[in-house]
Amino acid sequence: MKKHFLLLFILTATWGSVLSQFRTNDPSQDVWVDSVFNSLTPNQRIAQLIWVKSAANKNMSNQLKVAEQIKKYNLGGVIFFTGNPKRQVQLTNLYQASAQTPLIVAMDAEWGIGMRLNGVISFPYNLMMGASDNPELIKQVTTEMARQMKRIGVHISLGPVAGITTQPMNPIIGMRSFGESPQKVSEYSLAYMQGLQENGIIAVAKHFSGRGNTQSDSHLTLPVVPYPKEHLDSLELVSFKKLVENNVGGIMSTHLNVLHLDEKQGIISGVSAKILNGIFRDEWGYDGLIITDVMNIAGAKTYGEPGEIEAWALKVGNDVIEFPKDIEVAIRGIKKAVEKGELSWDEIDAKCKKVLRVKYRAGLNEFKPVSATNLMHDLNGPKAELAKRQMIEASxxxxxxxxxxxxxxxxxxxxxxxxxxxxxxxxxxxxxxxxxxxxxxxxxxxxxxxxxxxxxxxxxxxxxxxxxxxxxxxxxxxxxxxxxxxxxxxxxxxxxxxxxxxxxxxxxxxxxxxxxxxxxxxxxxxxxxxxxxxxxxxxxxxxxxxxxxxxxxxxxxxxxxxxxxxxxxxxxxxxxxxxxxxxxVRLKYTIPEEVGMNSERLNHRIDSLVSDAIKKKATPGCSVLAAKDGKIIFHKTYGHHTYDRRIPVTEEDLYDLASVSKISGALAAILKLTDDGKIDMDSKFSDNWTDWESGLFHRSNKKDLVWRDILAHQAGLIPYINYWRETVRDGQLMDRWYSFQQTDDYSLKVAPGLFLKDSFKKQIYKDIRRSTLSPPGNYMYSGLAFLLIPQITEDVSGQSFTDYLAENFYHPLGAYHITFNPLNKFPKVQIVPTEYDSYYRQQQIQGTAHDEAAAVFGGVAGNAGLFANANDLVKLIEMYMRMGNYGGKQYLREETMREFTRVQFPENNNRRGLGFDKPLVNNNEISPEKSYPCSGASFESFGHSGFTGTFVWADPVNKLTYIFLSNRVYPTREPNMLGKLNVRTNILQVFYDEMGK
Missing domain, CATH: 3.40.50.1700 (Glycoside hydrolase family 3 C-terminal domain)
Structure with a gap:
């Protein structure tokens, strides 16, 4: 006869409604069942009622023995236990090929196949799911369980555990039960069953009855349930009856001595006619599969010898024998019982046909081997992880x-x-x-x-x-x-x-x-x-x-x-x-699917952009992070600290932020001082920086400059001054300015072992005061005024710049990895190097400010000098994005944040906010390739970029926060391939693209 095999279920959405008796009006089912049944010998009809045990981690001899048993006896099914998915798929295909009649494949996988198979996501135990009090989430979890099982060729799940648990010291149920409330356990068990059966996996409720109300282990002895039927009906049996009423595919009887359901001395419920036929069949009208618990454990052995107990199990109502101790002895014992008149062939044939109908409903009338291609990828998909995450969170x-x-x-x-x-x-x-x-x-x-x-x-x-x-x-x-x-x-x-x-x-x-x-x-x-x-x-x-x-x-x-x-x-x-x-109140760490994004597509697109950048030596490595709706949904590190590929980038690594320091340090201080009414954006900068006032001994062309113009970069200040050049003569550092040791007079550390004289700050202030000034009103990016903000902060607040930022922002945010001069706090290996400075400091820069203007301030400056990792930097930028609120604390007033993040002078075609960068004023009118930062950014969004290859962006409309950290200046600052490739903004656009899909 033509062999019949399996790949996957092909089930209709009406599975639950037609599951009772496994009968349909489909005439092809009867044709197939009758055809297969008529091909079977009497011994094979018995063998169809027996499931053999296998495990994908057993030795090959053991697995070949199982295949030989399947072939020799034409067994009805196999139950898999431990191993790995690929090996189990191979064995499933082997066993199906060995079978004359296609095999039912079952697993005891109460919390998913990860319960048994290595490398597969496991779902929470029933007791934990019960804590969620959420049947819909339970159904969502078991829907994913069903998907996994179908993928590896499984048809039957030996679950849910539908019994209540009332004994804290129960050694066998415990976490496997949904809880102690019969009504809740019924509700949860039904949801569990529906998630399986509506997605093509037959559920088997277990362990009937009262196993969670015992204190001994049926694997070692025969537990006794001493309660009267009225008690059992109101507690232990409630959930089973509920599942039967809703067409559960199978019930597993178990090895308990339930005294008041069958008074026969020492009888176990799994071979009790009064329990199985009396309650299930007669009282409840159940016509689904009844499956024994394993027949090779102590609880079963107390009632009979191999062969005898299997025959009796079928006589009293069981349809399937779960791996007897000896298959040949079991078949012989069952046949002997028929010959003695204790069982009839009509009973055997009816059970055999029921099993065959189950196989037909499982799609076993069609053959297709289970594919191992992309198996692990398919099993551990993000939907499974999301279901698990949501269940844990609710529990x-x-x-x-x-x-x-x-x-x-x-x-x-x-x-x-x-x-x-x-x-x-x-x-x-x-x-x-x-x-x-x-x-x-x-x-x-x-x-x-x-x-x-x-x-x-x-x-x-x-x-x-x-x-x-x-x-x-x-x-x-x-x-x-x-x-x-x-x-x-x-x-x-x-x-x-x-x-x-x-x-x-x-x-x-x-x-x-x-x-x-x-x-x-x-x-x-x-x-x-x-x-x-x-x-x-x-x-x-x-x-x-x-x-x-x-x-x-x-x-x-x-x-x-x-x-x-x-x-x-x-x-x-x-x-x-x-x-x-x-x-x-704080950021959540999760996966893209929780905000409706696709993990695989997101990773592929960003990985491709970064890989291309590293290949083209745009940067040795980078750290990319994004948060959507208050959830960090992407955080990956790429590449290495340097091109010699010795030290991989990690999430803990600190990067030199360069000009991102402007909004992460100096601007944070100004925001707070403005919020507290100590600085007015429409007042003169010289009100807070008196060096710009015209005096007896010097004149200033900047005394009337206003804070708003300066922070919007249209005050006319020149972009930059190379202050350090004043300390060099004929290519050599001047002795009057430098010391190799730190002293009271030489405390400004510009690099390890190199200290600048403190009085040089006065020279810097003088250079800024004397610098040329262009006509105001035209956008010209300048960092000069930011260099003065640390001293202004100290003058206005009475605290040092670093203490002010730490006490008002970084430490309350939990952002201890945002800092100046990180070598004072972190090991050098945790700090990503920047450029080899061959023109000023004559050394590899690592842990001191790359920016020379920040360096001559000892690394503590307003324009640059901050270091951070992405995880801590995102806390600050997220607080900005939330308009000053984070962690249950309002750091800045919402109106202050909105004022600083709005475009100040659109009439001048100036896109800038107050300190913050903004999209182009005409961003929605130009082609995507010319947009800035990208076409998806809303006009309310804001951020900043840094010379070392850093970039941050926050979009309150789309609730998106984005961090990109790199050291593109290693080993030299030219050429700026990272900028030419638009890597940072192209990645930002990926997140916008994925939001719309």
Whole structure:
């Protein structure tokens, strides 16, 4: 007979409505089922009711043995467990080719195939999803699970776990249940089922009945459920009945002794006629598949020998036997039961045809091998990640928030320590905390000692906030879903809680202001003898990397929190507890799909532009970041520090901002001083800089220049003065101006080992005062006045320029990586080099200002000199984009920001705001290739570029913030290939393009 094989389901949208009995009005189904059935021998009809176990990480001999069993017996299905996707696809194709009748392929993949297969995204456990209280999100997650399963040729998912969990010490269900409320579990289980079945995967509800209400493991013994039927009907059976009413494809019976459903001594529910036929078939009218739990574990062995128990399982209502201990013995035992009259061939044939109808509905009447091309790419698509992200975010549960501490505010007042308990190196949680502000990281091993705790307390004395991630409170006796075997119990409490851990929790709650996060089963909290709530408490449920990252974002207000406990935690917290916070005050780190962009297309286009730039030596490397709608959706680094490709660019690397310093430093100070009424944009600049006033000993042609004209670059000031040339004679640095050592008189560091005399500042001020002045009213970019702003800031505020910026902006923003003279704070290797200065400083410039005018000010200037990484710089630019608001704080009045970011003199064809660059005045009237910065930028947008190859842009209309950092001046400033290629603005346009798609 012609063989029948599988690739994918071809299902109609009406799957759920026709799933009952797996029958349709499609005559071709009956033709196919009858044709296949008539080709089977009696033994093969029995074998169609048996599923064999396989794993893609087993040795080849084992896998070939499975293929031989499939061929020899013509088995009905295979259940895959651990391995990797590519190998499983190969085995699926091998097994299908070995089968006379196409195989059902099943997986026990409760949180997606990543539960079993390496390299595939895993979704949250059921208990965590239950905390979301959001059936639509659950359905969205299982829709992605279905997509993954179909891609690797799977037809049946052994899920959802539909039982409630009521026992904190349950070793087998725990996190696998949706919670303790029968109504909620029913609602969530239905959503889970619908996500699978509406997308072509048959769902199998398990484990009937009451497995979550036991304290023993059916893999080791036979658990007993002692409750009467009335109790079970109101609790454990509610969700199963709901799923049956909605045509769930299968039910998995399990190995429990449910005393009041079948009084027979020691009988297990999986082979109880009163339970399977009595409740499912007769009382509930269910005609879907009933599948046994695995038949090779202790719970099954308590009722019969191999062969006997499989026969009895079919007799009492099961349709499928899940990998018996010995296939040949099982088939022989079932056949023997038929011969003895304990089973009939009519029963076997009916079950066989039911299985064949399921196969037809799964598309097994058509053959197409599963393709391995682009397999990993297809499995780990952004839709899957987005579904996971949204579920985690909705599930995180805030149980304590004393004095509304979260999200954290006043970062400049906090000295924060993060503690990873059970880890020895920086966790994803800690790394994400550090994206928001300066955090020092500490660690305790899994089994730390009292001495280690004492030493830690000493180290933490100076910190006024401790953020502690608890990574160790996980059941040590639970069934391991990854390996399918029992973990070795440890001689401590079930969740690993030791006396030292209790002492730590007590210290954090009573002696320090702390936030505790349990990256574990919430039931771990029930083991704490005398739990004192800390100032902040978050139940994060799992130790998954993405869970850790989003929990860190919650603490700083990058995401909100709305999760509710799906189960009570002893006397400490009750089901439904959870504090809701809608306050999202800082940038969120996510993926482009969350704002409607396409990750693959975005990456491809930007990667191409940057790769071309690096290839053409426009820059050795760069850092590109974009935030849309308050969410960082793109942050990638490219290339290396230099063309010798020794040091790759990382997200932590600092770049010389060059003229971007104007809006990130000097202008920030002027914005604040204006906001505070200390400077008026329509007043004379000389009101604040008296050196421009005409006096007895000097005259000034600048005494009447106005702030507004100067910051809009139409005051007539010349662009630049090469001050450093005055310190050089015949190509040599003049001794009167320089020292190789820093002293009180020579404190201006122009490069390592080279210090300029402080009095040279007076020469600079004099040169600016005496510089020529063009007629005002015409746009001419000039940085001269910006050089004076640091001293003006000090004169007006009474603080140093650097302290003023740090206290008013950088530190409250958590932007400790925006700084002048970074060599004072960061290792040299973290600072990207700029030009080799062969004309002035005679050395490679790295960590000191590239701009010579900023250098002669000791690196602290208004026109240049700032260094930053993209992650911290975006906080400042995002604050500007939000019209002065960030992190729950209004740094600048909205009207001040709007005034500075509007075009000041459009009548002069001057595009500039006050300090900020703007799009061309006629940007919408010219061709895209002539537009600036690009055709997509709104007229309300603003930003600035820098000579070293930096560029920032903010667009309040489109809620877009963009950062581009590079060192295009390495090794020399000419030619400016980066500018000629328009790399920075072309990338900006990519984001605008993707918004419109």
């Amino acid at each position: 995180l549960t805030l149980l304590e928030n004393h004095n509304n501490m979260l999200p954290l505010k006043g970062l400049e007042t906090l000295k924060i320590a993060s503690l990873a308990v059970g880890r020895a190196e920086a966790t994803p949680f800690q790394k994400t905390l550090s994206k928001y502000t300066r955090v020092d990281h500490f660690f305790l091993p899994e089994q730390f000692t009292a001495e280690e705790l004492k030493d830690l307390k000493t180290k933490l004395e100076s910190y006024n906030l401790i953020i502690a991630g608890i990574h160790l409170l996980e059941s040590k006796t639970r069934y391991s879903m990854q390996v399918g075997s029992l973990r070795k119990p440890k001689p401590r409490r079930a969740y690993g809680l030791a006396d030292e851990t209790e002492n730590l929790l007590d210290y954090l709650a009573n002696e320090k202001k702390s936030v505790e996060i349990f990256f574990s089963s919430p039931y771990a909290l029930t083991e704490v003898t005398n739990f004192t709530p800390p100032a902040g408490l978050i139940m994060a449920y799992q130790n998954d990397s993405l869970v850790q990252e989003l929990t860190a974002q919650l603490i700083f207000g990058g995401v909100g929190v709305s999760g509710k406990l799906p189960a009570s935690l002893g006397d400490y917290y009750k089901i439904g507890d959870g504090i809701m916070l809608d306050e999202v």
